[in-house]
Amino acid sequence: xxxxxxxxxxxxxxxxxxxxxxxxxxxxxxxxxxxxxxxxxxxxxxxxxxxxxxxxxxxxxxxxxxxxxxxxxxxxxxxxxxxxxxxxxxxxxxxxxxxxxxxxxxxxxxxxxxxxxxxxxxxxxxxxxxxxxxxxxxxxxxxxxxxxxxxxxxxxxxxxxxxxxxxxxxxxxxxxxxxxxxxxxxxxxxxxx
Numbered sequence: 001x002x003x004x005x006x007x008x009x010x011x012x013x014x015x016x017x018x019x020x021x022x023x024x025x026x027x028x029x030x031x032x033x034x035x036x037x038x039x040x041x042x043x044x045x046x047x048x049x050x051x052x053x054x055x056x057x058x059x060x061x062x063x064x065x066x067x068x069x070x071x072x073x074x075x076x077x078x079x080x081x082x083x084x085x086x087x088x089x090x091x092x093x094x095x096x097x098x099x100x101x102x103x104x105x106x107x108x109x110x111x112x113x114x115x116x117x118x119x120x121x122x123x124x125x126x127x128x129x130x131x132x133x134x135x136x137x138x139x140x141x142x143x144x145x146x147x148x149x150x151x152x153x154x155x156x157x158x159x160x161x162x163x164x165x166x167x168x169x170x171x172x173x174x175x176x177x178x179x180x181x182x183x184x185x186x187x188x189x190x191x192x193x
Contacts, residue, residue, distance in 0.1 A: 014124050022120060023113035029106045033099055040095045047088045054081050129191040133183055139171060140179045147174045 020027035059081070060067065060074040067074040146167065153160040172178035186192045 014121075016121055017117055019110065019113035019117060022116035023109065026106065026109045026113040029102050029109060033102045033106070036095050036099050036102070040092065040099070043088055043092045043095065047085065047092065050081060050085050050088065054085070126191045129186050129189075133186045133192045136179045136182060139168070140174070143168055143171055143174045143179075 020030050057075075057078060059078045062070075062072070062074070064074050064076045064079055150160065150167070170178070172181075183192065
């Protein structure tokens with residue numbers, strides 16, 4: 001009977017926290033905006049239903065009080081619709097104004113929330129920049145070896161292009177190109193030694 005080793009559980013992939021996760025004020029503003037937008041959707045639907053009803057069932061020619069005096073019966077709810085429609089439209093405008101104010105506050109809050117996210121991801125960011133730098137160092141070394149081989153072929157006057165000119169020009173100059181600039185910047189920012 002074979003004994004199986006338990007493998008270590010896979011590490012959770014790194015996830016950048018949202019601005020709202022690191023800043024309670026930012027999250028609160030986001031939640032207020034979301035609630036107002038839900039209210040705005042409901043208000044817009046109610047306005048639409050009311051407008052359709054007004055179009056479909058116009059108000060009676062005489063007010064309910066006058067109709068009662070002359071012995072007629074009218075649906076009194078029909079008279080209240082224009083006032084309700086005005087009220088709903090005003091509410092929709094108020095929501096729009098409130099959302100705009102909250103969006104400005106959210107924009108003001110974004111800088112401090114972003115700083116908190118940056119602090120939370122700095123180590124992982126540095127680790128990944130370092131990994132790219134190491135891979136680029138290896139690519140640069142391989143590039144230099146290829147250039148050395150090509151130089152030898154050309155010194156020997158060998159017609160070598162039939163091999164396929166597979167020079168990684170996207171890396172830039174092998175001695176002072178894109179790779180070297182990336183590594184220099186990563187070093188200046190303190191991500192690599």
